[in-house]
Amino acid sequence: xxxxxxxxxxxxxxxxxxxxxxxxxxxxxxxxxxxxxxxxxxxxxxxxxxxxxxxxxxxxxxxxxxxxxxxxxxxxxxxxxxxxxxxxxxxxxxxxxxxxxxxxxxxxxxxxxxxxxxxxxxxxxxxxxxxxxxxxxxxxxxxxxxxxxxxxxxxxxxxxxxxxxxxxxxxxxxxxxxxxxxxxxxxxxxxxxxxxxxxxxxxxxxxxxxxxxxxxxxxxxxxxxxxxxxxxxxxxxxxxxxxxxxxxxxxxxxxxxxxxxxxxxxxxxxxxxxxxxxxxxxxxxxxxxxx
Amino acid sequence: xxxxxxxxxxxxxxxxxxxxxxxxxxxxxxxxxxxxxxxxxxxxxxxxxxxxxxxxxxxxxxxxxxxxxxxxxxxxxxxxxxxxxxxxxxxxxxxxxxxxxxxxxxxxxxxxxxxxxxxxxxxxxxxxxxxxxxxxxxxxxxxxxxxxxxxxxxxxxxxxxxxxxxxxxxxxxxxxxxxxxxxxxxxxxxxxxxxxxxxxxxxxxxxxxxxxxxxxxxxxxxxxxxxxxxxxxxxxxxxxxxxxxxxxxxxxxxxxxxxxxxxxxxxxxxxxxxxxxxxxxxxxxxxxxxxxxxxxxxxxxxxxxxxxxxxxxxxxxxxxxxxxxxxxxxxxxxxxxxxxxxxxxxxxxxxxxxxxxxxxxxxxxxxxxxxxxxxxxxxxxxxxxxxxxxxxxxxxxxxxxxxxxxxxxxxxxxx
Numbered sequence: 114x115x116x117x118x119x120x121x122x123x124x125x126x127x128x129x130x131x132x133x134x135x136x137x138x139x140x141x142x143x144x145x146x147x148x149x150x151x152x153x154x155x156x157x158x159x160x161x162x163x164x165x166x167x168x169x170x171x172x173x174x175x176x177x178x179x180x181x182x183x184x185x186x187x188x189x190x191x192x193x194x195x196x197x198x199x200x201x202x203x204x205x206x207x208x209x210x211x212x213x214x215x216x217x218x219x220x221x222x223x224x225x226x227x228x229x230x231x232x233x234x235x236x237x238x239x240x241x242x243x244x245x246x247x248x249x250x251x252x253x254x255x256x257x258x259x260x261x262x263x264x265x266x267x268x269x270x271x272x273x274x275x276x277x278x279x280x281x282x283x284x285x286x287x288x289x290x291x292x293x294x295x296x297x298x299x300x301x302x303x304x305x306x307x308x309x310x311x312x313x314x315x316x317x318x319x320x321x322x323x324x325x326x327x328x329x330x331x332x333x334x335x336x337x338x339x340x341x342x343x344x345x346x347x348x349x350x351x352x353x354x355x356x357x358x359x360x361x362x363x364x365x366x367x368x369x370x371x372x373x374x375x376x377x378x379x380x381x382x383x384x385x386x387x388x389x390x391x392x393x394x395x396x397x398x399x400x401x402x403x404x
Numbered sequence: 405x406x407x408x409x410x411x412x413x414x415x416x417x418x419x420x421x422x423x424x425x426x427x428x429x430x431x432x433x434x435x436x437x438x439x440x441x442x443x444x445x446x447x448x449x450x451x452x453x454x455x456x457x458x459x460x461x462x463x464x465x466x467x468x469x470x471x472x473x474x475x476x477x478x479x480x481x482x483x484x485x486x487x488x489x490x491x492x493x494x495x496x497x498x499x500x501x502x503x504x505x506x507x508x509x510x511x512x513x514x515x516x517x518x519x520x521x522x523x524x525x526x527x528x529x530x531x532x533x534x535x536x537x538x539x540x541x542x543x544x545x546x547x548x549x550x551x552x553x554x555x556x557x558x559x560x561x562x563x564x565x566x567x568x569x570x571x572x573x574x575x576x577x578x579x580x581x582x583x584x585x586x587x588x589x590x591x592x593x594x595x596x597x598x599x600x601x602x603x604x605x606x607x608x609x610x611x612x613x614x615x616x617x618x619x620x621x622x623x624x625x626x627x628x629x630x631x632x633x634x635x636x637x638x639x640x641x642x643x644x645x646x647x648x649x650x651x652x653x654x655x656x657x658x659x660x661x662x663x664x665x666x667x668x669x670x671x672x673x674x675x676x677x678x679x680x681x682x683x684x685x686x687x688x689x690x691x692x693x694x695x696x697x698x699x700x701x702x703x704x705x706x707x708x709x710x711x712x713x714x715x716x717x718x719x720x721x722x723x724x725x726x727x728x729x730x731x732x733x734x735x736x737x738x739x740x741x742x743x744x745x746x747x748x749x750x751x752x753x754x755x756x757x758x759x760x761x762x763x764x765x766x767x768x769x770x771x772x773x774x775x776x777x778x779x780x781x782x783x784x785x786x787x788x789x790x791x792x793x794x795x796x797x798x799x800x801x802x803x804x805x806x807x808x809x810x811x812x813x814x815x816x817x818x819x
Contacts, residue, residue, distance in 0.1 A: 129502065131487060132495040151527040158513055158524055165515040165556070236510040237528055238487040238502075398490045401483070402422060 140394055145240045152243050152250070159251035174255040175262045178214045182206040189332040198334065199276045200367055207263050208364050209331040209357045211286075212293045215256045216353060217322050219294070222248045223301025224318050227309050227400050234401050241397040242390075245301045249294050256290065263364070278366040285363040289356055292375070296352055296382035302389030306396040310403055329353045334361075335369055352378035412499050412580060412612045413462040413485070419493035420455040420480050420636075454480045455636045458494070462614075462629075464579075467606040469627035469644060470616045471651045473782070476633040478616045479584060482506060485614065486582050500579025500612070503530050507584070509569035514558035518549055518568055521557050525572045539575045546601075547571035562774035574601045581605065582614045602626055620648055620727035648727050652765065662693035664784055676713050677770055677778050680706040680747065684766070684787055687756075693786065697761055697808075698793015701754040705768060706747065713743045715772045720752050721781055725763030730806035736773070759789045760808035761796060 164170040182203055189195045190202035197205040223245040227234065230244055271277055307314045329351055330338060335358040339345035348354055355374040362368035455477045462468055470478045484491050486504030511528040512521050522543055526536035536543075544550055547568040549560070557565060583602070603626060606613045617623055623630065623644060630647040632640040640650045662684030671678045683704040686692045695701050703720055717736035723729050735750045769781035795810050796803035 127500060129487070129498040130495060131484065131491065131498065133490050133492055148527075148530075150531075150533040153533070154524050154527040158516065158520070161520065162513055162515045233511050233528070235483075235488060236507045237504060239528060239530065401489045 134398075140390065141240065145242060148240055148243055151239060152247050155243065155247035156251040159247060160254050171258070174258045178207070178210045178259050179262060181214075182210055185332045195333045195337070198367055200361075200365055201270050201275055204263075204266055204270050204275070204277070204365065205361070206332055207259075207266055208361050211256065211259055211263060211364075212289060212356050212360050213326060213329065213331045213353070214259065215252055215290065216293050216297045216356075217326065218252045218255065219249050219297035220300050220304070220322060221319065222252070223298065224304035224308065225315065226301065226305040227396070228305075228312065228315060231401070241400075242302075242393065245298060245305065245393075248301070249298050253290075253294075267364075279364055280366075282363045286360065288379075289360055289363070289375075292352070292379050292382050293356055295386050296356075296378070299382060299385030299387070299389035302393035303385065306389070306392035309396040309400040325351075325353065330358050334358075339369075349374050349377070352381045410499060411461040412464045412466070413460075414497040415458060415460050415485075415494065416496070417494035418455055418458040418481070418484060418491045418496065419453060420477075420484060420489075421492040422452040422454055453636060455484075455491070455633075458633070458636070458638055460631055460638065460641060462612055464612055465606070465610045466629055467613045467615060467627045469623035469630040469647075470614060470633065471620075471623065471630055471647060472633035472639075477636040478633055479506075481633065482582050482584050482614065482616060485580075498580060501530070502580045502582065503573075503576045503578035504582040505529075505573045505576075505584065506582070508566055508573070512557055512565070512569060515556055517556055518553045518560070521568070522572055525569065526576075529573060529576055530578065531576060535577070543568075543571045543575050546574065546597075566774055570598055574598070574605070577609075578611070580612045580614070584616045599626070620651075620723065621729050624648060624727070652725060652727055662785060662787055663691050672768075672779050672782055673707070673770075674778060676709070676711050677716065677743075678708045678710060679768065679770075679779065680708055682706075682766070682768065682784050684785060694788050694790065695759075696756075696791040696793050697759065697789050697797055698756045698791075700756045701759070701787065701789075703752045703754065703766065705750045705752075707750075707770075708747050709743045709745050711745060713772075713778070715741060715775070716743055716778060717771065717773060718750050719769045719771070719781070721767040721769060722754070723765045723767065723783070724760075724806050725765060725786065727765075728806050730759075730764065757794045757810040758807055759794070760803055760805055761790045761794065762802070763788045 164173055167173060169176065185206050186202040189206075190197060222229075226241070226245050226248075234241065267277065267279070304314055304318055330348075335348065335354065338348035338354070349371075355371065355378045358368050359370070359375055362370050458477075458481065470481065472478045480489075482504065483489050483506070485496065485498070486502060486506065488504070488506075509525070511525055513524060516524065522540065523533065523536050527533065544553060547564075547570070549564050549568050552560065552564065557568070560568070599622060602613070602615070605611055606626065613626075615623065615627060627644050629642065630640075630644045631638060632647050632651050640647045663681070664683075665681035666672065666679055668678065671680065673679055681704075683691060684693060684695075685702045685704060686695055687699045689702075705718065705720075707718075717734050717739055720733040721729065722731055722733075733752050733754075735752070739750075764787055765783050766785040766787070767781045767783040768779065769777070770779040771777045791797070794808050796808050
């Protein structure tokens with residue numbers, strides 16, 4: 114036999130051990146890092162494939178939340194008469210939809226990780242965790258486009274004298290989005306792990322997300338939920354509530370400012386991510402047998 | 405180097421168990437292909453052992469052929485080796501990077517262009533971006549799709565799609581490569597190219613290859629060792645010729661005189677097409693498994709289309725009992741483009757004075773060319789040709805050749 118060339122010579126000691134039931138907490142982080150190129154390419158695929166064969170192309174990233182902001186402005190503010198303070202209702206909704214649309218997109222796509230990729234997962238191995246992470250990253254592009262739209266409307270309303278003011282506090286958007294990403298990734302992992310055996314949660318997820326949206330101050334101010342002081346803890350217990358409310362606070366200068374609540378959101382999100390990672394890691398090992 | 409003396413792959417007592425129908429409040433879900441393996445004494449009810457106590461070691465540079473009838477556990481073993489699923493018992497030590505090619509074109513996105521898909525597919529198969537970029541031109545050249553690089557692959561012909569997909573996979577550079585019956589797609593010229601590439605990968609680059617195929621000729625040509633799986637256990641292991649002979653001997657199915665009929669639940673097939681029966685008849689229309697050399701052999705296949713199927717063809721493979729392919733016949737030109745649900749029959753007549761005096765095996769394969777398999781090639785019947793009537797009948801000794809057609813021959817004195 115001819116000499117193996119350099120590609121065929123692994124680093125000495127390179128070894129993969131396959132056995133049932135690897136440790137509960139053992140994650141192969143090194144391997145995840147080795148597949149970082151796949152992450153980049155999957156993000157690109159998600160972005161490229163989404164608007165192929167549509168007339169408006171990437172405009173849909175903008176139009177979707179814009180349309181729902183308009184519809185909700187009419188429903189909540191014109192019809193139901195919910196006050197948005199001194200902020201124009203369209204701007205009020207557009208602002209809250211930044212984190213919310215990102216969150217719900219992540220959870221919707223991410224929780225279907227196993228079911229939507231069953232064919233791929235059944236034919237080739239790579240760290241499955243790459244897929245939900247790619248979802249969370251690629252949705253960031255949509256978020257950036259939405260931010261642009263938001264700023265256009267912001268400028269327009271500000272020029273017409275709306276009492277909005279934004280300062281350097283707008284930079285706090287970065288940690289707010291980071292918490293949203295962590296929470297949504299964690300939930301995606303938890304839900305997709307649960308769908309490995311039974312699909313029930315897959316049917317429930319869209320309904321729960323909608324309920325969650327109405328329970329969060331997306332189309333109405335937080336004040337409406339916390340009016341009754343004895344129940345306000347419940348409103349704050351929802352990690353998305355404080356994220357949505359604080360997004361408005363930092364971008365529009367109107368809303369509550371409660372760093373402690375943000376810290377709670379962050380901690381809850383990290384716990385969810387931790388639990389999600391464990392559950393996902395456990396499910397991925399034999400998931401192809403049942404999907 | 406220390407790892408030249410250590411085996412590349414060490415498998416110890418691998419077992420894989422599926423739970424049949426794991427519940428739900430109102431329904432039962434089905435899991436693996438049922439009926440492939442009967443339960444054994446002492447098994448927990450509802451558990452299905454697809455592999456039992458499989459152990460082997462493979463050295464660096466070995467090309468291992470995995471043989472076995474459908475349901476013997478070959479695919480499950482490949483899935484475990486490629487880490488798609490975990491074994492229930494046992495352990496495997498792999499001393500190198502692994503890439504698996506269980507299907508051509510896994511992860512291709514129809515909306516993306518050929519160029520984008522090369523990167524996507526390469527990354528899914530485990531290549532780094534830089535590696536793909538470095539091999540990009542080679543891949544494009546191998547696939548012969550240069551002019552269509554920026555066309556979405558959904559507009560590719562199935563042949564182009566397969567070529568591109570195989571080209572990406574062929575340029576993987578893992579130390580251990582797992583390949584499942586993917587070579588049977590594409591036209592003959594491309595198949596030859598693929599086999600050549602596999603040979604190069606294995607013999608020049610010193611990689612370890614696991615190769616599952618029903619193409620015994622390819623196994624014989626490419627592999628230096630073989631593992632025969634039977635009912636989930638290793639039945640034989642060693643040099644290809646011996647194992648192939650063992651495989652052919654063991655795989656002669658329970659047929660009675662050139663006829664096999666399947667009950668609906670045991671029939672080869674899927675939810676599209678299901679075989680019903682396969683019968684060999686002689687010139688008088690009698691079922692037979694022995695034929696006079698000068699007489700025709702009629703192969704009568706009955707099958708049921710359960711759904712509408714487009715573009716299906718059935719192929720008849722005739723192998724010698726030593727496993728060499730004699731020829732392939734197809735009903736492709738006679739087959740209707742759109743097969744409506746119903747029961748059908750394809751009849752091939754192998755003319756007299758064509759076959760040699762020897763034993764033959766009959767396999768049937770049902771596919772949509774270049775697209776997918778409906779029933780992968782599987783051997784069902786054996787028959788023997790002897791007696792008089794062909795060119796070689798006047799000679800007592802075995803006559804070489806997979807067939808022995810009657811050839812016109814003239815001898816004359818010219819001066």
